[in-house]
Amino acid sequence: MTAAAQGPVADQSGGPGHGRPLAWRDVRGDTRRRADELICTESESVALEALRTATGEVDGGMERHTVRQYLIAERLAEARGIAYDREVLLCASFLHDSGLYGPASSGDVYIKDSARYARRTLEPLGWSEDRLRTCVDACEQHHALTSRWWMPNEVELVRRSDLVEVLPELMRFGIPRSWLKRELWQAVPRAGFWPATLAITREHWRRMLPGMFTPPAPGRSSA
Numbered sequence: 001m002t003a004a005a006q007g008p009v010a011d012q013s014g015g016p017g018h019g020r021p022l023a024w025r026d027v028r029g030d031t032r033r034r035a036d037e038l039i040c041t042e043s044e045s046v047a048l049e050a051l052r053t054a055t056g057e058v059d060g061g062m063e064r065h066t067v068r069q070y071l072i073a074e075r076l077a078e079a080r081g082i083a084y085d086r087e088v089l090l091c092a093s094f095l096h097d098s099g100l101y102g103p104a105s106s107g108d109v110y111i112k113d114s115a116r117y118a119r120r121t122l123e124p125l126g127w128s129e130d131r132l133r134t135c136v137d138a139c140e141q142h143h144a145l146t147s148r149w150w151m152p153n154e155v156e157l158v159r160r161s162d163l164v165e166v167l168p169e170l171m172r173f174g175i176p177r178s179w180l181k182r183e184l185w186q187a188v189p190r191a192g193f194w195p196a197t198l199a200i201t202r203e204h205w206r207r208m209l210p211g212m213f214t215p216p217a218p219g220r221s222s223a
């Protein structure tokens with residue numbers, strides 16, 4: 001666990017054992033939050049474990065990225081009154097970058113490997129093909145350069161929230177910078193995000209760049 005992962009753990013609203021999972025409205029800058037507090041179904045728990053298996057870390061930089069990205073997606077959806085399947089959105093959030101890591105990688109373009117890893121993680125849990133497809137598409141389409149509202153809402157919510165998370169100075173889709181800076185980035189620290197991203201990019205650029213911004217058309221997915 002990195003130094004950034006230390007800090008007081010919430011003991012009041014949100015989180016397992018408190019009646020409901022953590023939601024974006026619970027985020028306060030003075031209370032450290034963790035991925036486990038988002039979990040309320042077996043599939044979500046399995047998806048988080050799969051992420052931890054891929055990265056080899058608990059509460060590491062990538063896991064914290066997915067937690068922030070999911071909470072941003074929740075806020076984006078609420079602001080626009082967009083319906084979504086919480087379990088699909090959360091599992092896709094946990095797994096959308098998993099293909100960067102050895103246990104989830106086949107050496108192919110990483111968004112395709114993320115999609116394949118999501119499918120083989122969730123398929124044994126009895127998901128319908130429609131829900132699996134949405135989760136797979138959310139992983140595979142998350143670097144698309146144009147809106148994906150014509151696909152299930154979860155796909156575009158992952159794409160937008162990842163943009164806010166990675167490029168907050170350029171793309172916020174109405175998310176206040178003050179909330180990011182004073183609340184979210186304190187509760188789920190970004191420390192180490194850019195060095196880790198640069199290290200991954202240096203190591204894996206050959207399978208990141210090809211196809212990264214031109215995901216396959218629906219029906220032509222690799223997963």
Ligand SMILES: [Fe+2]
Pocket residue numbers: 065069096097162
């Ligand atoms: Fe991401």
